[in-house]
Amino acid sequence: METQNIYLPYIMQIEKVSEDAPFVKTFRLKFINPEDAESFSFKTGQFGEYSVAGVGESTFCIASSPTRKGYIECTFRKAGRVTTALSDLEEGNTIGFRGPYGNVFPIDEWKGKNLLFIAGGIALPPMRSVIWNCLDLRENFKDITILYGAKSVADLVYKHELREWDERPDVKLVTTVDPGGETHDWTGEVGFVPTILDKMAPKAENTIAIVCGPPIMIKYTFPILEKCGFADEMVYTTLENRMKCGFGKCGRCNVGKTYVCKDGPVFSLKQLKQMPDEY
Amino acid sequence: MERKLLTKDSYRSLITKLIGQNYQVVAPVKKDTMIDFLKISSFDEITEDYIVTVSSAKTVAFPRNEKLFDYEKQNKKLTQQDYDFDSIPQSVLIGVRPCDAFGFHSLSSIFCWDSIDKIYTTRLERTTIIGLSCNKSDDYCFCTSTKGSPGSTAGSDILLTKMTDGNYIVEIVTEKGAKLVADFSDLFTADGGVDKESLLAKVAANFNVDDVLAKINSKFEDEAFWTEQAMRCIGCGACAYVCPTCACFDIQDESHGGKGHRVRCWESCGLSLFTLHTSGHNPRENQGQRWRQRLMHKFSYMPDRLNTIGCVGCGRCSRACPVDMNIAEHCMSIIEN
C-alpha cells in the first residue's frame, strides 16, 4: 500500500473467527494485499485501530505473537458501537486495520529471567501476544509461570490454548475463577487473582512480572507483588485510555504528559508510579 | 528582513490577480453578524474591521471536517479510495493576525509529532500566509504575555503593516513569501522607511508565560484549585474550536448505502465524554480535571513534549466563551496561587 495518508487502513480479510467466551471473539486477519503482508511488522505489546467501514474504528492490541508471521489476531469484547459491528462479521468479510502503534514489552531485556504472567478476564489478549512471543523464544527465558483468572469458567478466553500451556512441561499454568464462578468439574483454583497470587508467593529474584487486567485486579495485585519483593521496575502492565488516532495527535489518551498511545501502552510499575492519577 | 511597500491599489490588484490565477484566497469576511475567515471571490469581500476573527486561521490546514478517505462496501469486499492530495488547492491566506500566524507553529508541532500528518502538512505547505499587524487590540488580547507581539513576523510568509495613508509596509519573512513577491514584483515598490513600531497596537504584558510554565506542574495535584478555577466553565467545545493551536479531534464514519468516508472532525477536552471509556469509567470526570487538562496541555505538556507553548495569546477562547472564562486571568491565578 503506497500512501502518505496515516489514517488509511490496510484492508484485512477475516480468515478465522473463534468465539472465546460470551461476547468475546477472536479474529485471525490476513492482509488482502501481499505486499502489505510482506512489509508489515510489529512487536509484542503494540496495538492498532480496527475499523468497520460506515461504523468506525476501535482500539485493540495485537493479540498474536510477532513470531507467527503472515497474519495478526485480535480479541475483543462486544461493548459498544464498533465492537458490536465487528461481532456481526463472518469469515471472509473485510475490515480495516491501521497500526502497529505504541511501545513494546522489552522482552530483549528479559533474557535469562523468570517470567510471571498475571492476567484477568478479557485482558489476556495483550498478554497472549507476549506469552507466545516468549514461548516461541523459550530458550531465552528461565521459568515461565502464567496465572490467569476470570469471573467464571465460561469467561476464560483462549480455552484451547490454556490447555496447550497446561500440557507443556516448560510452563506452569494456574487458572482461577472468582468464587461462585466454578463449575462442578472445575479443577483449577477458586478465588480472586490477587488472593491466588498471594497463595503462590512467587519468588521475586530474577523475575519479571507482567500484569494485565481490570483496574480493580491490578490495584490489588501490585501490593502483593511488592510484598513478595518485586521491585517496581520488574513489574509491567498496560494502560487503556480512550484513543482515536493512536499516534499522539487526537489528544485524548494522555495521562499527564504521558501519551498512552505513544509512550505506552506498556509501562513499568516504576513509570506508573511517577504518573498522575488520570487513568 | 527585506521590506517593501504595497499601496492599497496594488494590494487590490494583488488579491484580484491571485483570485484570477485560481488561487484559493481566504480572508476575513463579514458574514451576517460576525467576521470570519472565508474563501473570497473578490477583493471587496475583505474586511479589515476586526481585532481577530471569531474562528482562527487554522481552518485552512485543519478544517473542522476533513474527509480522510472514501470507501465502498460491496458484498463482503471493502475498497478504499485514498485521500486525493492533488485536490488540495494552492491557497493564500490574508489578514492573518500575528498571533494566529504563530499558532501554526504549535499546531504543526502536534501534526508532525513523529508521524507526519500529510494532509495537514500539505495543506499548510500549499498556503502562503500574508499576515496583518495589529493596529488595535482589545481587553482579551495578551500576545505580549505569550512571547508574541502585535507586529511579530513569526509564522507569516509576508507581514503587512497598514500605514496611516492606507498603504502597507511589507516584510518578507520566508522564501515562500519572497516567491509571492517575486511573482508579482511590479506591484511592490521600494520601502519608504516608515517606523513600523509606532503603527502597532499597544498590548500590555500583564504576565510572563514563563512564570506559568514554571509554576503549573506543581499545581497538578491541587484539585481544589482546579475545581474553583473551573466552577464557571460549563464544558462546551467553543474555546478549543476557535483556538488556533487546539488540535484535538474525533474520527467518525459517515456513509450512505455502501459508500462513505471517514472524517476527522474537531473535538475538545472540555467536553465531558471526551475521555469516557465504553466501560463507563472516565479518567477526567469533573470539569476541574478537564479545565486542568486544557491549561496543562498548553502550558506544560506542549512545552515539555513538543518544545512549543500551546497558547499564542489571541484571546479567542475567552471571547467565544459563553461564561467569560478569561484564560489570561487563569494564567495569572496560576502564577499567584
Next chain:
Amino acid sequence: MNNLQQKAQQLLESGNYGLIVGYEKGTSGKARPVFIRKAEHASKLIFDESCDQNIAVYLYRQEIKHDKKKVIVANHHTLKSIVELAAENQVFDGDFMVLAFAGNGDIIELNTFEEIEKHVATLYHGLTEAEAAMMKKIEDMSLEDRWAFWENEFSKCIKCYACRASCPMCYCPTCTVEINQPQWISVPSHTLGNLEWHVMRAMHLAGRCVTCGQCGKACPLELPIQLLTYKVALDSKQFFDSVAGTSICADNALAIFKPEDHENFIR
C-alpha cells in the same frame, strides 16, 4: 456597598448560607457568573442590565448540587428556568434560596418554589421586541427563503455545543447526539448534521424552553439559534396552552396527552 452586596455579606456572615451564585464584572464590561463563598468577597457581586445571562445551569452542577446552603441571584430568565426545572424535578424545594429583584430594585428573598412561582407570575413572559421582530421576519419568509436562511445559519455551526451547555433545560446526561447505537445524528458539523441536531434539540425543548435566549447568546458563531426553540415554545402556547417556566407542577406539551389536544398536524 450596594444592597445586594450587603445582603450577600449578611447571608454569608450569618453562617446559614455558604455560597452565593451571582454575577460579577467580567472582561470588557461583560457580566459573568461568580461563586462567592467568603463575606469579604461579596463586594464583587453586581446586578445590572449586563446581567442578562441565565445562570440556572449551575443549580444542578455536580460540585454544588447537594450544597443546601446556597443562594442564587436570579434575573427573570433564571427565575423562569428554576420554575421549569422544579416542574421537571431537577431541583428541589429547600435546596437553595433565591434573591430576586422587584420593579423598584428592592431585593426579594424567595425561599420556596411556591414563592418563586408567585413571583414569576408577575413577570413578562413574551419575547422582546427585537426577538418578536426576528420571529416575524422568518415567519413571513417563503418556504424556500426560510430554508435558505436556516441553511446559511447551519452552515456556520461548529457543533461546539455551547448552546446546549448553557441551556438550563439541556440537562440530559447523555444527549441524543451522543448516542451512537444507533447513531441518530451525524457527529461532524456539516450543514445537514447541524440541521438534524438543532431540529432535534428544538423538539426536545418543546414546551420546556423558557425563551431566555441563552443558547443564542452563548453561540460563538452568533447563530440566532434561540429562534428555533422559540418557535416551538410559541406553538406549544398556541396549540397546547403550555408556557414553560410558569408553573412548578406543569407537564410540558410533549409529556402529556389531553383529549382536547390538536392532532391535525399528524398526517
